[in-house]
Amino acid sequence: MNEKDAQQSSEAKPGFFYGYVVVIAAFFILLVPWGLYMVFGVFFEPLITEFGWSRAVTSGAFSLSMILSGILGVAMGGLNDRFGPRIVLSFCGVILGLGFFLMSQVNATWQMYLFLGVLIGIGESGIWVPVLSTIARWFTKRRSLMSGIVMAGSGIGGLIEPPLVSRLIADSGWRMAYIVLGIIVLLVMVLAAQFMRNPKQSSQLPNVENSQKDPAMKFETWGFSLKEAYHTRQFWLAMGMFFCLGYCLFAITVHIVPHAIKLGIPAIAAANILAAMGGMSIIGNFALGNLGDRIGNRQVFAIGFIMMAVVLFWLVPAKEIWMLYLFAIIFGFAQGGMGASESPLVAWLFGLKSHGLIYGVVGLGFTAGAAVGPFLTGYSCDLTFSYQIAFLICGAVAIIGLILSAILRPTKRQGLIT
Numbered sequence: 001m002n003e004k005d006a007q008q009s010s011e012a013k014p015g016f017f018y019g020y021v022v023v024i025a026a027f028f029i030l031l032v033p034w035g036l037y038m039v040f041g042v043f044f045e046p047l048i049t050e051f052g053w054s055r056a057v058t059s060g061a062f063s064l065s066m067i068l069s070g071i072l073g074v075a076m077g078g079l080n081d082r083f084g085p086r087i088v089l090s091f092c093g094v095i096l097g098l099g100f101f102l103m104s105q106v107n108a109t110w111q112m113y114l115f116l117g118v119l120i121g122i123g124e125s126g127i128w129v130p131v132l133s134t135i136a137r138w139f140t141k142r143r144s145l146m147s148g149i150v151m152a153g154s155g156i157g158g159l160i161e162p163p164l165v166s167r168l169i170a171d172s173g174w175r176m177a178y179i180v181l182g183i184i185v186l187l188v189m190v191l192a193a194q195f196m197r198n199p200k201q202s203s204q205l206p207n208v209e210n211s212q213k214d215p216a217m218k219f220e221t222w223g224f225s226l227k228e229a230y231h232t233r234q235f236w237l238a239m240g241m242f243f244c245l246g247y248c249l250f251a252i253t254v255h256i257v258p259h260a261i262k263l264g265i266p267a268i269a270a271a272n273i274l275a276a277m278g279g280m281s282i283i284g285n286f287a288l289g290n291l292g293d294r295i296g297n298r299q300v301f302a303i304g305f306i307m308m309a310v311v312l313f314w315l316v317p318a319k320e321i322w323m324l325y326l327f328a329i330i331f332g333f334a335q336g337g338m339g340a341s342e343s344p345l346v347a348w349l350f351g352l353k354s355h356g357l358i359y360g361v362v363g364l365g366f367t368a369g370a371a372v373g374p375f376l377t378g379y380s381c382d383l384t385f386s387y388q389i390a391f392l393i394c395g396a397v398a399i400i401g402l403i404l405s406a407i408l409r410p411t412k413r414q415g416l417i418t
Contacts, residue, residue: 035157070367158278223351
């Protein structure tokens with residue numbers, strides 16, 4: 001279909017924009033498969049209790065899954081650029097559901113590393129980059145807001161899933177919980193994937209700032225190649241920012257529930273702290289996502305890192321449950337806003353021509369941080385019998401992220417990006 005035909009087709013259906021269907025499907029993908037992946041911290045204590053593994057060893061399986069999902073996320077981003085999201089997400093949905101199901105059969109550390117670290121890591125590699133890269137292709141106008149709406153799915157999942165999974169574990173055991181989650185993940189992700197497509201696979205053009213369609217077509221083809229982006233200073237600064245976000249986010253996501261339990265807080269109440277963090281990330285998705293469209297995504301990262309640094313240092317002396325809830329509220333708000341700004345930031349810096357591939361490679365920084373953060377946090381707790389030093393390190397990492405976001409500047413060749 002040529003540009004003229006696409007314009008006529010789009011104008012023939014003025015009341016229907018398929019991009020919103022993609023937003024809904026993407027929302028459910030982040031709500032269920034990604035959201036359930038993020039509740040691993042709820043399984044942490046049951047696994048340690050049953051098998052007697054150290055926190056570092058148990059965290060290591062999750063870290064491996066993050067490393068593998070990040071590395072393969074590069075390939076998935078490239079495949080999404082070439083073939084579209086439906087094929088990529090369908091394949092990964094099957095692998096992800098299988099990984100969750102097989103986690104119910106774990107009896108040794110090598111099995112946990114294989115099922116969680118490898119299979120679930122492969123499945124998760126096809127979610128984040130393909131989904132948010134697809135949203136970036138559909139929306140020029142309100143891109144950060146739409147990314148925030150999609151990411152609200154992960155926030156809602158983070159709000160409702162930890163207590164639900166904690167209750168399921170309490171009632172049926174962690175093995176049955178993984179079986180149930182495996183079935184849910186498989187069905188939701190594969191079904192939602194059937195509605196995911198790029199604009200070039202549709203008869204419509206992306207949502208743009210005005211009614212002129214030509215700029216959108218140029219915008220879709222403009223951009224850096226991976227090789228060109230790789231040689232820019234902005235590429236490495238963005239990767240460093242993503243590392244800092246991934247480190248802080250996943251160190252807390254995996255260890256905030258075990259930390260609360262160590263303080264004597266009941267398991268279900270501890271899971272509710274993680275839920276509060278997820279719930280506030282929804283508000284951050286919308287509020288800071290909308291703000292990113294107005295003031296820029298780099299500024300959103302700076303605001304987010306300031307908030308993270310403050311509450312991470314606050315977490316060190318926090319002992320009462322209300323103090324942990326206050327931490328979760330502010331931290332969740334900040335990470336929700338920064339998460340919504342990731343994909344738009346990459347599009348702003350490098351365009352859309354190879355957005356999925358570049359986002360996947362830059363996202364390796366996030367993955368590296370998400371892998372290192374939980375492991376070092378668990379290892380520090382094993383050595384010191386406390387999370388205090390680990391949380392101080394997280395606060396320092398957030399300050400580094402703030403510095404990187406402060407010195408980030410636009411690329412010279414911006415084309416149509418403003």
